Amino acid sequence: MAAVLRKLIQGRLPALAGVLCRRSGNEGHLFLNSSGSTLMQPRCGYSSPTESVIVEMDKATGVALLKLNIPPVNSLSLPLLTELAIVLDKLEMDKHCRGLILTSAVPNIFSAGLNLFDMMDKPNEHYSEFWRAVQEIWIKLYGSSLANIAAINGSSPAGGCLLALCSDYRIMANNPHFTIGLNETRLGIVAPFWFKDTLLNTVGKRTTEISLNLGALYSPTEALSLHLVDRLVPETQLLSAATEEMGRWLQVPDHARQITKSMIRKSTLEGLLNQREADIKNFVEFISRDSIQKSLQFYAQSLQKQKQHIHPPSSSCRQQISSVTFARSPWYSLIQRS
């Protein structure tokens, strides 16, 4: 496979030779070194010692089912991101693995996005390490050489939505209680340029403009209409639909699909790979501001207060979800106080 890729890239697609990996420091994935040789490590097994990332490998099909398993909401903490990075590397290095289905083991939640507490009241060194780990996961997932399908079986705000956006295809459970979107502005923070680019590549400029500025969270039906997700299925059929869809992706020879994916995603990946350190510096400077810390604190408190004051949404009325989501915004807290 490495030989085929080398030949194709050196012989027929010289422009692709030497892309991406020189600055990435990532082994495997779609990154090739300047001589066109792959940077994959020797094959090895994989398992997650703490079971916060469950991997079920179907040896017959070469498809790995990866379930995030950090109750209550699969928030992406530094330990989870670190563990996920190790698992992704191992899958990428496994010569038998061709496809990855990403889902959640936590009922009703795909992922609540970045762990708020990793961005609050911490020293700058922690923010820096945390942001590097977030970047790493995006680079590994968005640049993965595996066919990657997200089986979105619950709510998926912010960083959770980003995880799904990294996939090649998104199938969501058609449950009106679930929401998905990049809601960062509602927390008083800003989605970084590479979150924005990933959304832009998926849904186009106008939808990105509206979604990001408003911090919009969408129901599955709305997400489908915006092409934020590709397909809706009843919850009970989600994994079988993802497996069936994976079959379609695996019918294409790996090298052809991988090079095609690399061509399409290369410039977006380079956008971050070319300025990782500057992006980390920017994040640390931004997140450590007093005003941003206050916004995050309001937001985290409002999440906890919701528990005390608002019953969890039990009816099928989507309006209720929207108002709960809005009520969690720090700005709403401020309006309420004034």
Ligand SMILES: CC/C=C\C/C=C\C/C=C\CC/C=C/CC(=O)SCCNC(=O)CCNC(=O)[C@H](O)C(C)(C)COP(=O)(O)OP(=O)(O)OC[C@H]1O[C@@H](n2cnc3c(N)ncnc32)[C@H](O)[C@@H]1OP(=O)(O)O
């Ligand atoms: C000039 C500047 C230019 C550029 C900027 C530079 C850099 C960029 C800067 C910053 C960008 C940072 C990017 C961040 C992206 C993110 O991902 S931020 C996280 C956003 N996440 C959310 O908004 C989701 C919040 N959670 C929810 O909406 C709900 O919890 C959810 C719908 C997921 C589930 O609802 P429900 O089942 O009712 O559960 P609860 O709400 O009751 O929650 C259960 C407990 O979990 C805690 N929790 C929820 N979300 C998080 C989280 N993200 N992190 C940590 N903890 C979380 C919640 O508080 C409850 O805790 P408790 O049991 O009360 O202790």
